[in-house]
Amino acid sequence: MTPLPKRRHSTRRGGKRKASIRQKLTGLVPCKNCSSMIRPHRICPNCGFYNGKEILKPKTPKAKK
Ligand SMILES: [Zn+2]
Known part of the structure; x- marks a missing residue:
């Protein structure tokens, strides 16, 4: 018999783990x-x-006339 988890983890427990991953x-x-x-x-x-070159034109110009 393979060892199997008795219960699924709560969403709170999984969320705590995911929160630390997202922070990294x-x-x-x-x-x-x-x-x-x-x-x-x-x-x-x-x-x-x-990489030091302008590739895209910015959507909102910094100084409007
Ligand atoms: Zn920039």
């Missing part, structure tokens, strides 16, 4: 261009720069 996943690095905190290996949503 939030790794943020400062953008090289505008130094806002962004997710690594992604185009900056604030200025649209990646």
Whole structure:
């Protein structure tokens, strides 16, 4: 007989474990261009720069005339 769990874990117990995993996943690095905190290996949503080059035009311009 294989050992089997007698009862399923409560949602609270599973949620506590998931909360610690989600906390670890939030790794943020400062953008090289505008130094806002962004997710690594992604185009900056604030200025649209990646690897020192402008890839995307930012949706909201910083200074409106
Ligand atoms: Zn940026």
